[in-house]
Amino acid sequence: MSRFEEDARLAVEAARWAPSPFGRRPWRFRIGDRRIGVRADAGRALDVADPQGREMLIGCGAALHTLALTLRHLGHAPRVRLLPDPDLPFLLADIDVPEGGGDPGEETERLYEQVEPRHGDRGVFRPDPVPAGLPATLREEAGREGVTLRAVTEPRDRDALGALAGAADHLEPYVPGRDPARSRGWGLPEVWGRPGTGLVVLLTTPEDSPAAWLGTGLALQRVLLRARAEGASAAFHTHVLELPELRELIRVRLCGGRFPQVLLRLGLLDPEQVPPRRPADALVQEDY
Numbered sequence: 130m131s132r133f134e135e136d137a138r139l140a141v142e143a144a145r146w147a148p149s150p151f152g153r154r155p156w157r158f159r160i161g162d163r164r165i166g167v168r169a170d171a172g173r174a175l176d177v178a179d180p181q182g183r184e185m186l187i188g189c190g191a192a193l194h195t196l197a198l199t200l201r202h203l204g205h206a207p208r209v210r211l212l213p214d215p216d217l218p219f220l221l222a223d224i225d226v227p228e229g230g231g232d233p234g235e236e237t238e239r240l241y242e243q244v245e246p247r248h249g250d251r252g253v254f255r256p257d258p259v260p261a262g263l264p265a266t267l268r269e270e271a272g273r274e275g276v277t278l279r280a281v282t283e284p285r286d287r288d289a290l291g292a293l294a295g296a297a298d299h300l301e302p303y304v305p306g307r308d309p310a311r312s313r314g315w316g317l318p319e320v321w322g323r324p325g326t327g328l329v330v331l332l333t334t335p336e337d338s339p340a341a342w343l344g345t346g347l348a349l350q351r352v353l354l355r356a357r358a359e360g361a362s363a364a365f366h367t368h369v370l371e372l373p374e375l376r377e378l379i380r381v382r383l384c385g386g387r388f389p390q391v392l393l394r395l396g397l398l399d400p401e402q403v404p405p406r407r408p409a410d411a412l413v414q415e416d417y
């Protein structure tokens with residue numbers, strides 16, 4: 130195996146730590162001559178919850194960001210080319226990895242260190258607020274991928290989202306217990322607004338297209354890794370956006386008409402068990 134192939138394998142390994150709907154990791158990679166292809170694996174999409182493949186592509190974007198970050202950590206200078214071709218919707222990106230590269234730099238290393246230990250939190254956070262500058266930092270991270278991060282700090286709006294998340298729990302019986310808040314309280318009237326709710330954020334895009342979904346995934350992983358580098362962990366409540374009527378309500382009333390793609394709470398870390406990952410062997414194929 131060439132040095133490049135070895136590094137490409139390491140990057141594929143690292144991408145396994147990216148978040149994906151139900152942890153299904155719906156992506157595939159093809160390792161070529163100083164090149165890695167990235168595609169969605171529709172066979173691992175969620176037919177009922179995600180008929181358009183929106184969440185699938187968000188997960189793929191998070192994996193793509195992780196892959197490129199790891200290549201930079203390994204001293205490469207990857208060039209990511211997104212492939213927004215409506216006729217080939219599952220081919221997502223080509224990454225060229227030219228000879229040369231260099232020192233990854235402190236910032237890359239700091240973010241890379243978060244890849245493996247990052248995981249979704251499953252409960253109420255510690256009551257302390259997140260660091261004061263965090264929302265602005267995360268807004269900037271998301272903005273680099275053309276995605277808007279909105280911190281929902283107005284109690285009225287936050288409570289409305291909590292109520293809708295609770296409603297989605299009742300309306301989506303096929304995935305009982307998926308929402309990490311379900312058994313922990315967020316989404317229940319008596320606990321909305323408690324300090325352990327954390328900072329509620331929405332990622333939104335001006336359009337609702339496969340390119341926007343992929344971009345959201347790139348932004349999501351940027352946000353999650355940066356948040357963790359600043360000591361904050363995330364809980365997902367994106368299931369509420371799987372119900373078109375609720376998503377439309379959130380779009381119109383809480384996102385100024387932009388399309389809501391991901392709903393998260395961010396709070397201070399609680400140590401917790403890390404879930405298992407699919408092995409890298411299952412993710413690399415000749416014919417993908």
Ligand SMILES: Cc1cc2nc3c(=O)[nH]c(=O)nc-3n(C[C@H](O)[C@H](O)[C@H](O)COP(=O)(O)O)c2cc1C
Binds near residue numbers: 150185187307369404
């Ligand atoms: C697009 C997307 C939507 C998600 N929606 C939810 C959700 O609604 N509720 C939830 O508990 N987790 C959700 N997750 C988190 C995944 O369940 C989680 O990433 C996966 O189980 C792997 O765990 P980890 O992130 O801790 O590595 C979502 C992840 C992605 C990428």
